[in-house]
Amino acid sequence: MTAAQALAVVLWLAVSCYALLGGADFGAGFWDLSAGRSARGDRMRARIEHSIGPVWEANHVWLIFALVVLWTGFPSAFASIASTMYVPLTAVAVGVILRGSAFAFRKAVQEPASRRALGWVFAAASVLTPFFLGAVAGGIASGRVPPGVASGSVVGSWANPTSWLGGTMAVGTCAWLAAVYLTADATRAGEDDLAEAFRARALATGVALGALALSGIAVLHADAPVLFGGLTGRGLACIAVSAAAGLASLGLLWRRRYVLARPPAALAVVAVVWGWGVAQYPRLLVGGPSLEAAAAPGPTLHAMLWASLAGALVVVPSLAWLFVLFGRQGPGAPP
């Protein structure tokens, strides 16, 4: 494996972690938005706040880390993506700041009216942010970010069928992951009625997401032939794993095995992320240079890899302590 490939793996690990952990936090905001004004809705919101409060900031760092790896390890790709996609990325940036601030503010104030208003901002931003991130992913995957600075269409790159699919899938995936995680969180807290409510939501979103993915096949076939070819070729195994894991997770949810439903749910999401990567390999941008040609010079790649290794030695045990302490024992951990 070359250094460029190794750093691409680090990048994709970061993207996967962000999808699983940051994604679930966004999804929690989705359910916060739709919890309604009833007493049970308030208890749902309290459960959500309790679940993501201690961890969301750590989960958010995966996004920053992925950005940093991209611009240091593959600078030209970062420049192309950020300059062509500046509209949705500005929306993401605004979403990130509104989501995080509103969540922190809501925790700090008591008045119900202020809390409701802040909660609404938190929840709306939690839906918009993953949508635009998914739209960016869809634009990249469908070859709408050509190499070079701002060489793609600043509107068409993200306002297109694959981006709509990517955005909707991202919101749906976040909501689904959050509902799956929250069933177990609610059960552990003894709130069985909430667990039932989250179970119903997880089942519904899971089915909707499956239907969306199936119809997405037609969208990709028509709109993103290169990606379609990759996903049905080299990436097919990943897609098959994702489908199987998604079904397994739904089955376990149906049988109320909430903790057991987590690992396959996470696997289903990670498999899609890696399927995309495998389908597009060896190019970060469709029609762009190969991974090796786009990568930073050797000394930078080596410094990044060593730093990632050293960083992992510090961050992984710390994250483990955080998750163990606050109950969400990671998407793949046993109860």
Added chain:
Amino acid sequence: MLGATAARLATNRAFASAQMGFSLGWHVVLASFGVGFPLLVLYAEWRGQRSRDPVYAELARRWSKVLGVLFAVGAVSGTILSFELGILWPGLMGRFGSVFGFPFSLEGFAFFVEAIFLGIYLYGWDRVSPRAHLASGVPIALAGLASAWFVVTANSWMNDPTGFRLVHGKVTDVSPWAGMLNPATPTETVHMLAAAYMVTGFGVASVYAVAQLRGRTGRYHATGMRLGLAMGAVLAPLQGVVGDLSARYVASHQPVKLAAMEAVFHTSRGVPESLGGIAYGGRLHLAVRIPDGLSLLTHFDPNSAVTGLDAAPAGTRPPVNPVHLSFDAMVLVGFFLLLVAGWSAWAWWRRRSLPGTRPYLFALVAAGPLAVAALEAGWVATEVGRQPWIVYRVMRVSEAVSPAPGLWVGLPVLLVVYAALTAVLLVVLRRLAATEAPGAQAAAPGSGREADLREAGP
């Protein structure tokens, strides 16, 4: 067609610079509290555990809530900057990301540590033992220091780019370590870190000085004021030394920036130190001049030569007024803070207590906002003083900016978002300050300490 593109580039350049400057200037205040405040909170918690003094314990509890808000807003406002680096300056990132991006990845890990342990610290009060809780705060303070250091090395690289060679316009011989440890790094990072602790310290002292002026003179507010002040006052003299070293570094490595900071138009000997004034028509008007002052300060020789702006070819000179005036403002505030520190130290040395007089408290009230102003002024001096370069003498800002159409919209959007954010942040911080101390009822009735705590309320 070509004219339209050039006009768009000029517009993009102006708006992108304003947007970056604005979001950076906003973030750096929050980031400063993210670096400095954990140390104060931890100190209060440690004193509270050691002495079982409920005033310290209460300060730690309440401050940790404030820390939670400030850190969250600081974290997300910092994330925007990551996006902006690529959205606004793709020319810089695409060409030099591999040279100066590395410290950002180290910062990423430091930031992981901050965020993880902040989660444990904020939510772990009742989940871990008091000792473990205190210990969980230590990584926040250390990683806060480290992450600020790493980020500032990236900026110092832009001032003094090293770790690569340009061969026929191509970047080769890249060494990310050499890029990070460039000659500007030692002074710039330490200067900024000291500034972060000073902003936190004087900022906290300022809040409690306001409370004292409003008649809340109990131990709770006095202690809060003292802790903040101690941090600011210890750093103030050190900052004087570091600031002097920074200026000397700029004089030797970025003489044209120093010329703008000191408004020196022509290279000459025996240059006076000019304070204030307005530059127009190639001269500085209305300034207070100390004869030979700048020559003496820079080279310890009243007749030494100081490089002027005319040393740089026309078109590569920074604008004088914003750089000179903000530099002078920063130095002026620095002396004021030094005075406040000296006044406090004198009183403490003589009477083991701080003055309760109104002039002193007013000086403290002013110290917080002024420290923030000095922080901003310092950044204006260093960033505007580097113009028109984004990478000093290597890449112009106009070569780095994105040519994308409609880029200017970002600035008004962010201005609206940040205006709302600032307003709500201030309201939330006021509410946090006004909530009655929850521990007030817990203290033994009739004890003096209970009265101290009750005063924490409105």
